[in-house]
Amino acid sequence: MSEILDIAAVVERLLKVDNILILCHKNPDGDTIGSAGALFWALKALGKNVMVLCSDEIPARYNYMNIAVFDDSYSPEYIVAVDVAGMQLFGDVTVSWAENCHLCIDHHPSNSRYADAMLLDGNAAATAEVMYDLLVAMGVQITPIIANCLYTGIATDTGCFKFANVTPRTHTTTAKLMEAGAEYVMLNELLFESKSRRRLAIERIALESLEYHFDDTCALVVLTKEQIAETGADGTDLEGITSMPRTIEGVKVGITMRQQPTGSYKVSVRTSTGVNACAICARLGGGGHHRASGCEIIGGLQNAKAALLTEVERELKNPTPIEEQE
């Protein structure tokens, strides 16, 4: 179990060390990369020797952060993980470093407390929000590049200020980042107004397969393994599709069935407030959150669909109470 530190204690520890390695989670998103980038530039400004490491390549869209990535000649004395909630999220390249992680800075209440010490703020919408407070407490000037990194973390983790995790603090921190020079017009265009051709190709196929059930309260999309292969859609493209059926007016349960290379169907269930997605998936051997859950169904399409729709209908008729979780 980690020692829980407050911001002042974290500042003290970081100021004492010189060679620092920052670790991101695998399949990196804007928050883990943005928080790492901001900490990287802040520690550099304090004269430290810093590098960043991630098990997966940092996507090219984040090149503007201009982060120095770890090379083998570097031997760090202090290891900091940012936005990594558990050991299983490090990936092959970073996991051995993570075993000796001195500090974790995070906003996930579910953090497994694998690091020696941690700065955890479960009320923050993004780790970048925690990082902003930390850098201010360190006396670091929030330069435009640091502001860009932190804006990226906050904006991506909140769906550009759209998700339920946004708080008044999210907006006041963002105002300060904009005043510090965050290039939010460029960043919003880059992060939210740009879709790959692959993504549009898979959207088209999803829309062609769209069908409605139970008085149009359930919308269902099926993607075959051939269609996925034909469009070249990757994990990110496919994840983006899963939110679509639920956003249709009047739809309470949105379902995406993605055929896997083995032939089985990976099912994503998204529900509107009050409908228990987890209850639907749990009866099919899956699980998740009450508005976003998943399961895998083996068998032909018609059988898989029938099994799924039976559980959806059951849940719509006899709702399983939703227990609020953290």
Next chain:
Amino acid sequence: MSEILDIAAVVERLLKVDNILILCHKNPDGDTIGSAGALFWALKALGKNVMVLCSDEIPARYNYMNIAVFDDSYSPEYIVAVDVAGMQLFGDVTVSWAENCHLCIDHHPSNSRYADAMLLDGNAAATAEVMYDLLVAMGVQITPIIANCLYTGIATDTGCFKFANVTPRTHTTTAKLMEAGAEYVMLNELLFESKSRRRLAIERIALESLEYHFDDTCALVVLTKEQIAETGADGTDLEGITSMPRTIEGVKVGITMRQQPTGSYKVSVRTSTGVNACAICARLGGGGHHRASGCEIIGGLQNAKAALLTEVERELKNPTPIEEQE
């Protein structure tokens, strides 16, 4: 020409009058309705007799504002227009009232100053931002319903904090509205996460017609009058489609051609930074802003498309300088 007032002068005038009519612009959006709703509830709290009037029906999605709409038995002594930049934007029902408009509250720098007096803040992202400052100066408590109205105005006019008009003040005002009880989770879902079946049907057709030109830097969508009729897509649905082609990775010019009932093509051109959409459309008899312009082309599809692509190619090869406007 209007007398230009500051906030204190506007407060003084509003406190002096009792029977107030608030006018919105036609084809009402979240900012004109939300600003009207906030002013309505604020004046009610001060014991005034207030009603709201719009030439078009207020869309049902804004029912949560619970605004009392004008009836004929009402005879107002003071008329306030909100978010209406010029006389031509009132519409048939409100235009006769607008001719005697005492006050206009707006954020459009292009406002034609038709009202006797005005409160204009061209740096505000939305009229709702100006309205927030006004209501605070009036000493009105920002209740949850007022916060919902103002949040709606700000969020819709900024594309949920995504557009270039957002400033630090936009975020700090939003933080205050959330603290005052704005139901942002419900509002974001209602305003940004909900699409009609008609909209998805026309998106599908748009994606099916998508074609690329000039090394994939130009993406073009064509919608025939039969397809538009078949899906039942309305103006809002079709407007939403026009931004799609430009958001594709690598695309600098996104074009949507919508066949009109007369057979001609209404063309929307959207460009990325540095490409002059207005120059393309101006050569075809249209115009607009430098990143969003339009024109109408008469003739068969192949001829219309050829004429358009010729101008796109010309602009990509020999860019017309963009003069920054207000």
